[in-house]
Amino acid sequence: MQYLAAVAIETPRVETDLELARASAAGDTAAFEQLYSQHHRRVFSLCLRMLGNATEAEDLTQDVFVQLFRKIGSFRGESAFTTWLHRMTVNQVLMHFRKRNVRPEMTTDDGELPVIIEVGTERPSRMPIVDHIALERAIGELPKGYRTVFVLHDIEGYEHEEIGRMLGVTVGTSKSQLHKARMKIRTLLDKKSSENREVQA
Amino acid sequence: MQCASFQEQLSEFLDGDLGEKDRQSVEKHLRTCAVCSTVRDDLARLIAASANLPLHTPSPVVWTRIEREIGGGSVVAGPSAWWRRLSARHYDFSVSARQLVAAAATVVVAVGTFWAIQYTSPNALPSIGVNWNSMGGASQGVQAVPLAHVTPVDEVARLRGLVDEMSRTVAEAQSAWSPALRTTFAKAVVAADTGIVDSERSYAAAPSDSTRETVLDAYREKLRLLDEFARLAEKTKSPAAK
Numbered sequence: 118m119q120y121l122a123a124v125a126i127e128t129p130r131v132e133t134d135l136e137l138a139r140a141s142a143a144g145d146t147a148a149f150e151q152l153y154s155q156h157h158r159r160v161f162s163l164c165l166r167m168l169g170n171a172t173e174a175e176d177l178t179q180d181v182f183v184q185l186f187r188k189i190g191s192f193r194g195e196s197a198f199t200t201w202l203h204r205m206t207v208n209q210v211l212m213h214f215r216k217r218n219v220r221p222e223m224t225t226d227d228g229e230l231p232v233i234i235e236v237g238t239e240r241p242s243r244m245p246i247v248d249h250i251a252l253e254r255a256i257g258e259l260p261k262g263y264r265t266v267f268v269l270h271d272i273e274g275y276e277h278e279e280i281g282r283m284l285g286v287t288v289g290t291s292k293s294q295l296h297k298a299r300m301k302i303r304t305l306l307d308k309k310s311s312e313n314r315e316v317q318a
Numbered sequence: 319m320q321c322a323s324f325q326e327q328l329s330e331f332l333d334g335d336l337g338e339k340d341r342q343s344v345e346k347h348l349r350t351c352a353v354c355s356t357v358r359d360d361l362a363r364l365i366a367a368s369a370n371l372p373l374h375t376p377s378p379v380v381w382t383r384i385e386r387e388i389g390g391g392s393v394v395a396g397p398s399a400w401w402r403r404l405s406a407r408h409y410d411f412s413v414s415a416r417q418l419v420a421a422a423a424t425v426v427v428a429v430g431t432f433w434a435i436q437y438t439s440p441n442a443l444p445s446i447g448v449n450w451n452s453m454g455g456a457s458q459g460v461q462a463v464p465l466a467h468v469t470p471v472d473e474v475a476r477l478r479g480l481v482d483e484m485s486r487t488v489a490e491a492q493s494a495w496s497p498a499l500r501t502t503f504a505k506a507v508v509a510a511d512t513g514i515v516d517s518e519r520s521y522a523a524a525p526s527d528s529t530r531e532t533v534l535d536a537y538r539e540k541l542r543l544l545d546e547f548a549r550l551a552e553k554t555k556s557p558a559a560k
């Protein structure tokens with residue numbers, strides 16, 4: 118029994134995403150639940166970071182998976198399942214922005230971001246150690262357009278060409294927004310740490 | 319201002335998107351400019367941290383809502399569906415991993431055994447090699463009774479009674495469990511219950527020896543599960559009692 122248990126743990130029958138997708142397409146909700154359990158955190162995290170609101174992100178995660186269940190028959194396994202699903206998620210978020218009349222690609226909440234240029238002859242203080250919580254907070258403070266590009270490129274790993282296609286902007290715009298987003302986050306993290314230093318002083 | 323134009327190129331520099339000539343001129347500037355070097359280092363750390371952000375988990379309610387919308391639970395019936403559900407259980411090994419592994423192993427082995435027996439020799443059911451006598455105090459009388467010796471209805475009623483009894487015992491012990499263990503247990507119970515419902519539906523649709531055995535096995539499966547968690551409860555209780 119002990120031996121059997123060890124074997125069962127070490128050699129579980131791992132169904133591939135494609136197998137699970139096919140079973141789901143045939144109406145097997147248990148297979149679909151397994152797909153959900155494997156992918157829901159990535160999908161939710163993507164929604165959460167792009168939307169900046171947990172309730173909306175959960176609603177959108179629900180929409181994504183309901184849509185996934187309906188469309189799963191059209192997944193042929195030519196691309197990786199995760200690529201397919203994440204593309205679907207991004208589209209869903211962008212559609213959500215459009216419904217709310219927010220154009221994430223260009224318009225920002227406070228117009229064009231001024232990029233603060235570091236100048237001076239002395240060595241500036243280094244940005245503090247990047248902790249996850251401070252970083253998430255800083256991302257949340259980015260204007261929506263910059264946040265979208267930042268999340269897609271630096272967190273999700275999309276290339277500028279693909280981001281340009283998804284958002285309907287040029288590669289150059291995507292690159293410049295990404296740079297502004299990074300510089301803004303750097304400033305936000307620096308500001309947070311100097312505020313902390315003042316509090317401690 | 320020289321630094322401004324160099325800093326504007328830093329993202330492309332770090333992403334490897336600059337042409338050779340631009341890259342070299344940025345590199346040259348960075349060697350002599352402490353300010354721009356610091357900005358480059360900051361951005362590099364920021365990029366690395368962003369690529370490694372931990373994932374967030376939505377509330378479990380999200381799946382419930384999805385399941386309701388896609389009409390889950392009634393689409394596919396029969397053993398294949400609930401075998402899948404059981405094998406698809408998502409155990410969280412991060413907390414009290416050893417206990418969870420033990421519980422998960424039992425479910426996997428038990429279900430695997432059931433699966434093998436059901437599809438190889440349907441009559442071999444009563445001889446499943448599980449030591450029922452090792453069960454806790456509340457489970458005396460659980461024996462692998464040959465099917466021929468009891469009427470089907472009696473056996474289902476008997477197992478159902480034992481399941482109820484064991485459920486009460488385990489429910490009492492639950493308050494001492496970790497949240498992770500409680501979640502694992504709740505998920506496993508849902509899987510086992512789904513197995514029972516599915517098997518009863520199959521039996522109602524086509525009553526036969528084979529579908530009746532599926533029902534009995536679904537109940538036995540739940541008993542095994544309850545027994546495993548009852549034993550876990552014993553183990554977790556004993557250090558505190560000392």
